Amino acid sequence: MQYFEDEIAGIDGSRAKFVGYCLDNSEEIVPDRVRPSVLVIPGGGYEMTSDREAEPIAMQFLAAGFNAFVLRYSVKPSVFPVALLEAAEAMKRIRDHAAEWHVDADAIAVIGFSAGGHLAANLATSASDDVIAAHGYDPDGVRPNALMLSYPVITSGPLAHRGSFDALLGEKKDDKEALDAVSIEKHIDAKTPPVFVWHTLPDGCVPCENTLMLIDACKKAGVSIEAHLFPEGGHGLALGNAETAWQGVNGIEPCVQVWPKLAIAWMHRTFAK
Numbered sequence: 089m090q091y092f093e094d095e096i097a098g099i100d101g102s103r104a105k106f107v108g109y110c111l112d113n114s115e116e117i118v119p120d121r122v123r124p125s126v127l128v129i130p131g132g133g134y135e136m137t138s139d140r141e142a143e144p145i146a147m148q149f150l151a152a153g154f155n156a157f158v159l160r161y162s163v164k165p166s167v168f169p170v171a172l173l174e175a176a177e178a179m180k181r182i183r184d185h186a187a188e189w190h191v192d193a194d195a196i197a198v199i200g201f202s203a204g205g206h207l208a209a210n211l212a213t214s215a216s217d218d219v220i221a222a223h224g225y226d227p228d229g230v231r232p233n234a235l236m237l238s239y240p241v242i243t244s245g246p247l248a249h250r251g252s253f254d255a256l257l258g259e260k261k262d263d264k265e266a267l268d269a270v271s272i273e274k275h276i277d278a279k280t281p282p283v284f285v286w287h288t289l290p291d292g293c294v295p296c297e298n299t300l301m302l303i304d305a306c307k308k309a310g311v312s313i314e315a316h317l318f319p320e321g322g323h324g325l326a327l328g329n330a331e332t333a334w335q336g337v338n339g340i341e342p343c344v345q346v347w348p349k350l351a352i353a354w355m356h357r358t359f360a361k
Contacts, residue, residue: 089150090189094181096174098162099223104174105160106181107143109150112190113204122186124195124359127154127178127232130243131202134171134255135164138324140332141201141238148348150329152353155191157182161207167236168270169219175211176220179230183205189208190272195359199351202294202324203252205240206272208232209302215275228279236351237285241322242298243272249294277306284354285346286316293323315327318344 089111096104112121126149135336137160146156159178177287179196195348200208212235217227223313229240239254244267253261253270260266269275283306287299306313321341326332348361 096159098166098170100162100166102166102169102170104162106178107158108189109146109156110191111150111153111155111187122176122190122192123155124197124355125157125191126236126355127175127182127184127196127198128156128158129161129198129200129208130158130202131177131200132163133249133252134203135251135313137163137204138201138326140299140324140326140334141204142155144327144332145199145201149352150175150256152352156255165258167260167319168198168256168266168282169216171207172210172219173225175207176223176225176230178270179211179232181336183229192359193234195205195235196232197355197358198232199236199238200240201238202250202325203241203256206242206252206256206270207236208235209237209240211272212281212315213272213275213302214279215272216276217272220358230281231351232281234284234355236348237283237299237302239287239291239294239325240285240302241294242272245266247295247297247301247333249298271299273305276302276309276311277307278311280306280309280311282358283311283313285313285352286344286350287316288318288321288323288325288341288344289319291323298347312326316347316350
């Protein structure tokens with residue numbers, strides 16, 4: 089396996105961390121084999137990036153035969169579109185190095201958690217295509233082929249996780265036009281790739297209505313979506329097991345522990361050749 093760490097320069101001078109785990113690093117294995125890949129975007133309310141939603145998630149997909157990458161994007165005091173452009177650059181690097189990293193350039197998924205889910209969805213939908221293009225990227229060239237979301241921040245409306253949008257927009261946090269521009273459910277269209285999403289119904293931090301709005305928007309736009317709503321558990325569960333629990337006991341929720349298997353099965357179906 090090839091492991092590497094790199095940096096992505098933010099437009100405000102910040103530095104994002106880009107990490108890769110690529111299974112086929114030797115021409116002696118299968119020289120022409122390429123694999124579907126996953127870009128992991130952890131959550132943290134646009135104020136930090138969670139360790140529990142980074143490498144542990146990448147390892148799940150790596151063990152299932154996918155290449156995995158993790159983006160530790162810039163957060164507060166960086167504001168929109170710094171993190172979005174870092175995500176665009178991460179996708180560009182994966183596709184630019186597809187041959188070297190044995191990546192199937194047409195089978196790249198992004199998975200985002202909480203506010204990282206908002207960032208992933210912002211990249212995957214056409215919500216900010218104009219912003220991405222204005223900074224020299226081809227929006228279609230950096231759009232992932234599939235979108236996976238875990239308890240995502242979606243809406244900037246009444247059911248928003250307000251802290252995420254306050255951190256993301258900074259001085260524009262009360263600007264209706266700026267809020268509408270990053271309210272994902274308003275920007276689902278034919279360019280949105282297939283979606284996998286899961287949420288817990290009792291989530292008291294990011295209301296599950298965020299995911300319900302996403303489901304409704306995808307249905308109206310004719311976008312394929314597989315959704316799983318679990319009856320127990322709060323926010324930020326990651327894998328929901330001891331590996332990603334905090335303080336040893338918090339965040340262990342048996343009913344959600346099946347989600348990686350569901351997501352991996354969905355990936356195999358989505359990228360079936």
